[in-house]
Amino acid sequence: MASDKMEKIVALAKRRGFIYPGSEIYGGLANTYDYGPLGTELLRNIKDLWWRMFVQKRSDIVGLDASLISHHKIWEASGHTAGFADAMIDCKNCKARMRADHLLEDCISKGVNFSLLKQTLLSPNNKTFNNAEKKILDSVVTTNKVEGLSVEILNKLILFLKPKCPNCGKIDWTDVRKFNQLFPVQLGIVEGDKGLAYLRGETAQGMFINFKNVVDSTRVRLPFGIAQLGKGFRNEITPGNSVFRTIEFDMGEIEYFFDPKQSNWQELFEEWKAEIWDFVIKKLGIDETNLRWREHANEERSFYSERTIDLEYKFPFGFKELWGLAYRTDYDLTQHMDLSKKDLTIVDPQTGIKTLPHVIEPAVGINRLLLMILVDSYREEENRVVLQIHPKLAPYKVAVFPLLGNKEELITKAKNVYDDLKKDFMVAFDDRGNIGKRYMSQDEAGTPWCVTVDFDTLDDDTVTIRDRDTAEQERVKIKDLADYFSKKLQ
Numbered sequence: 097m098a099s100d101k102m103e104k105i106v107a108l109a110k111r112r113g114f115i116y117p118g119s120e121i122y123g124g125l126a127n128t129y130d131y132g133p134l135g136t137e138l139l140r141n142i143k144d145l146w147w148r149m150f151v152q153k154r155s156d157i158v159g160l161d162a163s164l165i166s167h168h169k170i171w172e173a174s175g176h177t178a179g180f181a182d183a184m185i186d187c188k189n190c191k192a193r194m195r196a197d198h199l200l201e202d203c204i205s206k207g208v209n210f211s212l213l214k215q216t217l218l219s220p221n222n223k224t225f226n227n228a229e230k231k232i233l234d235s236v237v238t239t240n241k242v243e244g245l246s247v248e249i250l251n252k253l254i255l256f257l258k259p260k261c262p263n264c265g266k267i268d269w270t271d272v273r274k275f276n277q278l279f280p281v282q283l284g285i286v287e288g289d290k291g292l293a294y295l296r297g298e299t300a301q302g303m304f305i306n307f308k309n310v311v312d313s314t315r316v317r318l319p320f321g322i323a324q325l326g327k328g329f330r331n332e333i334t335p336g337n338s339v340f341r342t343i344e345f346d347m348g349e350i351e352y353f354f355d356p357k358q359s360n361w362q363e364l365f366e367e368w369k370a371e372i373w374d375f376v377i378k379k380l381g382i383d384e385t386n387l388r389w390r391e392h393a394n395e396e397r398s399f400y401s402e403r404t405i406d407l408e409y410k411f412p413f414g415f416k417e418l419w420g421l422a423y424r425t426d427y428d429l430t431q432h433m434d435l436s437k438k439d440l441t442i443v444d445p446q447t448g449i450k451t452l453p454h455v456i457e458p459a460v461g462i463n464r465l466l467l468m469i470l471v472d473s474y475r476e477e478e479n480r481v482v483l484q485i486h487p488k489l490a491p492y493k494v495a496v497f498p499l500l501g502n503k504e505e506l507i508t509k510a511k512n513v514y515d516d517l518k519k520d521f522m523v524a525f526d527d528r529g530n531i532g533k534r535y536m537s538q539d540e541a542g543t544p545w546c547v548t549v550d551f552d553t554l555d556d557d558t559v560t561i562r563d564r565d566t567a568e569q570e571r572v573k574i575k576d577l578a579d580y581f582s583k584k585l586q
């Protein structure tokens with residue numbers, strides 16, 4: 097049922113031009129996607145809103161746009177070259193490679209062996225796992241989260257649970273091994289370390305390495321944030337679920353720097369939690385019953401974090417991470433100071449005291465926000481499918497139609513209305529097929545309002561506006577249309 101919904105959304109996304117599989121005409125390239133005309137608009141609208149709320153409307157956050165290709169030492173300092181690895185496993189039969197934790201999570205969430213897991217895994221008679229491992233597994237059993245477990249435990253769990261390969265159905269696994277997710281790039285003709293760079297695995301490091309530049313070139317004072325919207329690259333392998341997890345994705349990250357002697361990190365953490373929640377509910381219009389916060393257990397938390405919580409959304413394939421909030425302490429700045437030998441402390445102009453700020457980091461994947469919006473807005477009604485996307489985010493705000501596609505005077509009038517509205521809004525024009533089909537196609541595109549020019553329009557300069565969500569219609573004068581939509585979009 098759940099995968100049925102996901103399949104329908106993926107099909108709609110392709111049919112209406114939101115998301116296409118990457119490199120499709122050459123047989124596709126796993127875990128890559130292209131955004132069509134509507135997806136591009138939606139993605140842009142989400143990014144603009146994020147930037148407006150978290151940078152332009154705030155006086156304590158400034159923006160940054162750092163290079164995607166970056167020095168290998170950045171990733172050494174951050175710990176990514178050593179620790180940014182996924183535990184992968186291969187099916188010996190069909191050669192499919194996948195993340196071991198995802199394989200196990202999938203197996204557990206489907207209920208396969210779950211009762212067995214509960215009864216036997218933690219029992220004192222079970223000698224496969226030692227007591228320390230059993231303690232860790234206790235949290236796995238309660239949360240269904242396998243992420244962050246050691247290779248040793250993953251290997252034992254695979255042997256114990258015997259999950260089937262999701263690709264071929266066989267149970268014939270290699271050992272679990274770690275694969276680093278960073279994409280190396282070799283620059284120019286220089287061989288070896290000197291020419292080695294990486295596509296950034298997160299935008300965050302750009303904020304840390306430019307921290308001193310921002311302090312020296314602007315008037316920021318602690319506490320303040322540096323925000324960045326841009327691509328991150330991770331060499332991950334993951335089955336399906338559209339753009340949920342891809343090897344190239346848009347991140348929206350903020351590093352919020354503060355002096356731990358002046359600000360209480362727990363309070364800042366709660367403030368950011370509230371900001372994120374508000375953004376998702378009020379600005380993106382998501383149903384709050386589909387959201388929950390989840391605290392990371394010690395063994396799951398990233399190596400740099402003192403506390404991490406995830407805002408999770410209930411996708412058709414389960415509750416999954418949407419937005420992470422982490423207290424990264426002064427880990428990154430300390431690491432970069434050590435490796436670069438540059439002083440990254442800042443001096444308080446009043447007291448002259450040097451400080452190395454700590455950081456709270458809200459980090460979100462914009463493509464995941466987009467997928468969540470498609471899922472949350474998808475409705476199947478008696479005789480239509482509709483995406484009830486928040487009007488401010490909808491790719492097209494308005495669609496304009498002539499009632500009949502073969503009456504020149506109606507087409508000309510509708511084109512004039514379209515040209516006028518286009519000065520202020522994203523507007524679609526459609527004169528194909530019958531009016532019912534045009535409504536259907538705009539409902540699936542999430543267009544909040546359709547304007548129809550009919551024979552009465554030629555007499556009294558009024559048009560019909562049809563509301564996407566209620567399907568109610570009202571008559572409005574053409575000269576009032578721009579005002580009407582501006583008010584609705586306020």
Ligand code: GAP
Nearest residue numbers: 298300340341342345418419420459460461464
């Ligand atoms: N700087 C912190 C950081 O990178 P993360 O949890 O690894 O944290 C942040 O990533 C967010 O980016 C996640 O909450 C998720 O929304 C998104 N994300 C992570 N990996 C992704 C992938 N492979 N594809 C799409 N989005 C991803």
